[in-house]
Amino acid sequence: MKNFQLLLIALIFQFSLQAQIDGSDLWFSESSLNSQNYLLKPKSVVVSDAEGRITLASNELLHGLNRLFKTSIKTKHKVSKESVWLSLSVNSDIRELIDPKELDELGSDGFIIKYIDEKKSVLITGNTEIAVLYGVFHYLRSLQTIQVNKDDLNIIEIPKYKxxxxxxxxxxxxxxxxxxxxxxxxxxxxxxxxxxxxxxxxxxxxxxxxxxxxxxxxxxxxxxxxxxxxxxxxxxxxxxxxxxxxxxxxxxxxxxxxxxxxxxxxxxxxxxxxxxxxxxxxxxxxxxxxxxxxxxxxxxxxxxxxxxxxxxxxxxxxxxxxxxxxxxxxxxxxxxxxxxxxxxxxxxxxxxxxxxxxxxxxxxxxxxxxxxxxxxxxxxxxxxxxxxxxxxxxxxxxxxxxYLGFSDHLVYLGTLYQEFLQSDTYADGEGATVARVTEGSISNDHLSxxxxxxxxxxxxxxxxxxxxxxxxxxxxxxxxxxxxxxxxxxxxxxxxxLTQDDKAVDAIVKVMMNSREATVNYMTPLGLHHLMGWDHHYGPEPWCEIEGARPDWLPTYYHKADSLGIGFNRSSSGSNAVEQYQAPLISMFDNVSTCPEKYLLWFHHVPWNYQMKSGLTLWNQLCLKYQQGVDEVRRSQEMWNTMEPFIDEKRFAEVEQKIAIQLKEAIWWKDACLLYFQTFSNQPFPKGVEKPIYKLDELKKQKFNLKHHN
The missing domain is CATH 3.20.20.80 (Glycosidases)
Structure with a gap:
């Protein structure tokens, strides 16, 4: 009877815990670790701080460790075995352990996390209280995201952007x-x-x-x-x-x-x-x-x-x-x-x-x-x-x-950011990425x-x-x-x-990494852009023409579809926007055969029957790109349906509902764009493209409804 009562209490506790998970804790939600898997589960926290400058950092460290390991970590005044030691770099003990030149290079935000072998402890230090706080959060993140051992804890972090x-x-x-x-x-x-x-x-x-x-x-x-x-x-x-x-x-x-x-x-x-x-x-x-x-x-x-x-x-x-x-x-x-x-x-x-x-x-x-x-x-x-x-x-x-589905569509923007930041501008020869020319490593700017x-x-x-x-x-x-x-x-x-389960994490991350490309495909593939309604930036309105509206607010300004082809001619024979880039990008973008296909219709007005690198015509590849976008959302839906054992009930259901909206709207995008562009190409849909469920006339009359976007 006693065991049954304990089990019942545990189940009630687990249910109440799950009921509280609503996403409000952000990336502090998944807060339980199996301490046996972590070599360096600390037994104490030591704070060298007579003036109380790093009290906030020490409080966050204690709170984080207690949350992760479901325990009560003790604070001590002296460093002992298996402790985490917080200190500002001005401490003379720190300068005996770490090269002062390294400390000076940290600036105001950089920090060091170092395993001190002779003390069997982890040191977190920086030149300012904020730097120590950043080090604390990095340490806690490391505990949750890698199988920490002492070799992992030899970290120097200095932010690239000030x-x-x-x-x-x-x-x-x-x-x-x-x-x-x-x-x-x-x-x-x-x-x-x-x-x-x-x-x-x-x-x-x-x-x-x-x-x-x-x-x-x-x-x-x-x-x-x-x-x-x-x-x-x-x-x-x-x-x-x-x-x-x-x-x-x-x-x-x-x-x-x-x-x-x-x-x-x-x-x-x-x-x-x-x-x-x-x-x-x-x-x-x-x-x-x-x-x-x-x-x-x-x-x-x-x-x-x-x-x-x-x-x-x-x-x-x-x-x-x-x-x-x-x-x-x-x-x-x-x-x-x-x-x-x-x-x-x-x-x-x-x-x-x-x-x-x-x-x-x-x-x-x-x-x-x-x-x-x-x-x-x-x-x-x-x-x-x-x-x-x-x-x-x-x-x-x-x-x-x-322009990416508001808060209805699952679109991980990390791949967009990475694509942009790692784009080579060639401003200082090869390797002058956007990141390097803006964070100061090329020009040594004092401000970034x-x-x-x-x-x-x-x-x-x-x-x-x-x-x-x-x-x-x-x-x-x-x-x-x-x-x-x-x-x-x-x-x-x-x-x-969301979860610490390795297989579940792998499946979720795969969907996240594919999600932005899927969205590009079912919205604006091959360099198309600004096909959204001019007044809401949400759903597809490639046909949109409004008397008195600015031309560069309207989709027709950007896609320029006609009986000959589709795309905005920004080559040297058009607006010549290519001239604003550095060599060799100018010649690469200017030539339809060397322009990356992901930007093809951004820089060129291309015939419907133009042969792509795949051997397909532009029309057929455009159609299949739209279909690929829809298919990828279906795969994300199938994946998420398998996540129920690993995700709390509330968040599982809410994401499930969002993906259902996204799939419906991906099909809406595919049908609206392809049916409209087909009026110019006058070509059938290729094999592999699903028959539209909408009719073009109905789509044109459809009014965008913000009811689930407020």
Whole structure:
């Protein structure tokens, strides 16, 4: 009877534990390890810290170890066998164990984790309290994701990018532009009096992946964010994030001196405007001494900017940079600009910014989207990378899936990020990847950074889709080191978030690694792009024509399908966007026979019967690519159905429902695009392509419904 009662209690406990798992713990969800499999399960934690500077790091270490091993780790004052030892590098004992030159090279964020054989213990050290905290999170991650032995614990980690930042597109009314996980986590109406517990959680999870900055508000900025009332609210958030090494930044409206300050205009030439910005920046730093700086969207999509006054982007950026410079603040000036009168939207950021190279202040970074158009499922890298030799560029990646199925589709973006970051610009000969030219290893720039547009909201699981958490995670890991393997990162995330079962992890990671290519295939294969509805960026509307709409907002502008073929001619016989790249990319992209097929229809208008490398015609290969995308989603559905024994009931069911939506919509994409393009090719679908379940006329009448995307 007693054994039965114990079993019943255990089952009730297990059921209650599973009921609590809703994704809110992110990559701290999978919290149980079999201690017998881990050689270095510590027996104690030693903290050398008379001034209490690394208390947060030691608390996180104790909490993490107790959570992982379901035990209570003791703290000691002296290092003993099988302990984890935390210390700042200024400790004389540390400098006896580790070469001081190595410590000096760590900078402010780098850390060392080292197995000290004579003490049979693990040392975690760095030059600052934040560095030690990063080391703690790395150590805990290692316990969960590799079979740790002492040889694995000889680690020196120094981040490649100095600024690793999230851009929130959150509005002051609580809405989130291009956000698909509920309303904003920033509760402006409650601040500064009431501090949400989620702010602390946000700080911790970002620090765990090395993110050290956050832009709190939308790039389409409301000038009120700079009012004294809202700066008090910003200060309240900054106080919560500061212990975790996260600086706050703000998006600012360039017209703020006129709108908020009552000045006649916001011209960079106006001395009153210069003075207004200086006074406003002083007010900010009096409140928030470690404020990071400003993000600016100017003269883009109707936003005000310096060009309204006959000035350049450099004039506008330098105006703000001069105000921030005395305090160490920076300006992140976005290069997302385009003119509807231009002949090719993909050329326009380069045309506006390349001539300004060398004219920006040292504390200005030009924030450039990964591709030359707009966060498409696949784009070649923006030609600005590698072209601007004396201006620091900051890559901007999108974590939220604006053009990739919102939070309905399972799309692991690690492969997209890797493809972009490892693209060779040839700016300094072969091997000058986007990562190398932006993180400073080629030019030795004093300033480097990378930004990700956040996919975070008030949903329980933070990101709308449980697997969308992995995109936040992989961004942080690559921001620390863009050369990391994204399959390894997917494995890390899965083991920390979903399950420790090796076979289940392998199956999940395989689906994740195939997911982005599948999405490209059922949406925009072979270099097609921007086939989404112009007003929602979600479902397929390749036929979309709207009277009075900007032409470069419409899919027909990009695919240019006609009776002869399909694709945008950006070769030397077309818009000549290829000329903006470095050799040998110019000639490679310019020639239809050497252009990589994944970019073929990006750079060329290709006949329907053109023979591809596979031997198939363009039409037949296009059809089969769409089918491959659908088939891959089916395989992911089949895989997930086998995961029920390994995943808690709630998350299993929620992902199951999402994949069902994704499969239905992948078929929708395939049918809509192929039926429409068939009206131009006038060719049958090849063998292997499923018969459409929709009719083209019905699809054209179908209205996009946001009911499950809010």
């Amino acid at each position: 600024i690793r930042i999230l851009n929130h597109w959150d509005n002051l009314d609580g809405s989130v532009e291009r956000g698909y996980a509920g309303r904003s986590i920033w509760r402006w109406n409650e601040l500064p009096e009431k501090i949400s517990p989620r702010y602390h959680e946000y700080a911790k999870v970002n620090a765990s992946i090395g993110i050290n900055g956050t832009v709190l508000n939308n790039v389409n900025a409301n000038p009120q964010i700079l009012s004294t009332e809202y700066l008090q609210k910003v200060n309240a958030i900054a106080k919560v994030l500061r212990p975790y090494g996260i600086k706050v930044y703000l998006s600012v409206n360039f017209a703020s001196p006129a709108v908020l300050g009552g000045l006649e205009n916001a011209s960079p030439k106006n001395e009153q405007v210069k003075e207004w910005w200086k006074e406003k920046v002083k007010e900010i730093y009096d409140l928030i001494p470690d404020f990071g700086g400003f993000l600016v969207k100017a003269n883009s999509e109707g936003q005000p900017g310096p060009m309204d006054y006959g000035c350049t982007h450099a004039d506008g950026a330098n105006l703000l940079a001069d105000a921030l410079q005395p305090y160490g603040g920076i300006v992140m000036w976005r290069a997302f600009v385009y003119n509807p009168k231009g002949n090719d939207r993909a050329r326009q950021a380069y045309e506006e910014f390349y001539p300004l190279d060398g004219q920006f202040r040292q504390n200005v970074m030009i924030q450039v989207k990964n591709g030359p158009v707009d966060f498409q499922p696949r784009e070649p890298f923006s030609p600005l990378f590698g072209a601007m030799k004396t201006t620091q560029l900051m890559p901007e990646l999108q974590i939220t899936q604006e 950074g990378i930004a990700g547009v956040a996919n975070i909201g008030l949903d329980n699981n933070w990101c709308g889709h449980h697997f969308a958490q992995a995109n936040w995670y992989v961004f942080g890991r690559l921001a620390w080191n863009p050369d990391l393997d994204v399959e390894m990162i997917a494995d890390e995330w899965t083991r920390q978030t």
